[in-house]
Amino acid sequence: MATGPSQVTVPAGSRPLPAAPRGTLHQREVGLGWLLLAPVLIVMLVLVVWPFMTAVWIAFTNKSIGREAEWIGLANFAQVVSSPRFGRALTNSLIFTVVAIALKFVLGMAMAMALNQAFFGRNFLRAYLLIPWVLPGFVAYMIWRWFLDPLQGVANYALTDLGLISFPLEFLSSPATALPSVIAAHVWRSFPFFGVAFLAGLQNIPSEQYEAAAVDGANGWQKFLYITLPGLRHVILVVLMLSTIWTFNAFEPIYLLTGGGPADATMVYTVLAYEMGIVNMRLGEASAVPVLILPVLGMFIVAVSGLMSRDD
């Protein structure tokens, strides 16, 4: 064993378990490898492959809880795709994702740039600003539901006492403010993740680059544009793509803050599927939703995982 096994790269696409080219030691390693992987592979088969195969099958039936499934072809897909509620939910999911990520990016970048400076109390702030992200998600959203309460919420008392509003706002139950409020809560919860990731990236940019730019007379904005952003390129890309997956598929913020209301103003596809499948027990229709979303999301995830496993 002169070279470490982890240095050996295996050509992609070759058959699994080839005849052992290197004698019994290699054969033993192959056997041990699959043996150690077996528990994880079995669990993944039972918890991912089997459920999805079931879902695909159920999506072609009129299955509901306590009733046998009957094949109905593409009716569920037709029903879901042509439903205005599903269109509304997908649109809301997209708006939620785009606006929230833009805000998380701005706040996260601001947090990273500020915490990258030396000042009194910086270490405390680094920990403190992380709290929304360290809190359990359901706690964060329940805090916001109460914070925005129309009658006793602190937000309304504070805005009233500052003279900014003259009567309490129904943040979560009026159609105009519901989606922005849900986005605000979600941004609060997850911008610190952007902040820590960017901060870690900033610390990898050599300070010589900034010193050289300063000698050349670059101003702060130019340094940000030509040194900071390119230096963070990879981190930014990975964080944005990860966050796109998580935000687009978010369930807790909407379910816990508005339940999708008022009148579907905040309905997103995950909550709609919950309503169809779990509340109304139309499992066939509800199964059609992930079956429709998976191909698109799957391709996106493959792209992200390519970026993240670059060092393989």
Add this chain to the structure above:
Amino acid sequence: MSLRMNRVATAAPTALIVLVLTLFVSLPLYSMVVTAIKTDREIYDDFTYLPKRPTLVQFERVIVGERFMINLRNSLIVATTSTVVAVLMSVLAAFAVVRLRFTGRIWIARIILFKYLLPTSLIYIPLFLVVNSLGLTNTLQSLIFTYLSFSIPFATWLMMGYFRGIPPELEEQAMIDGCSRLGAMVRVLLPVAAPGLVAASIFTFTGAWNEFLLALVFINRPDLQTVPVKLAGMIVGDQYVWGMIMAGAIVASIPVIALYFLAQRFVVAGLAAGAVKG
């Protein structure tokens, strides 16, 4: 160039950013804490920004009145069991993928990462079908079992990152000295990778402790509910519940926050090996 002017030029925006972010983060947190230590009267009738007489009565209401200990116990059982199982399985799998050479290991690594990125909200309906057909609805086992679907890929992927960063020569030396492959893993690799194990365990435990969607879908018996679903279920109409909900939210957050800050250096190392690699 005057360094001094430069300092002033960055100090002002930094101070402004720090102020705005601190305010943004603090207001909802303040609202939670202050509500949890007020009486219902001060919450609902007689609002003040700071409680006149801070009280622990809301904690008593939620813990005694709402039998919150049962839910805490459920959450603890589910999170601990699924963490132990997931981390054990993940260590073996990560070791196989990183240290053993066999065809297909790169694809396994890809599939594990793919599953880690596949959100639970996309698979909960398929999972519900399976849990239902196994007759596991309304059992803690359903949660322990299905939580493996996200904790195993995550822990495996994290451990893979750790193992890759540890030179294989140490284990090779141990094998020359007579250790078996697995013996070398247990005696040499795992002690060196201990921070990674801690990080993986903390993340896995936290993920299970915080999990909401599957717990909401699989369990509807109050005595089997985990903490998140119990608390969310307490939001009913116009009842005077927010004091005890905020008290319960604080209780539910303490283990997670304590774990995070106790083990922050491991977690940050774990993050570095994980999400922000590059």
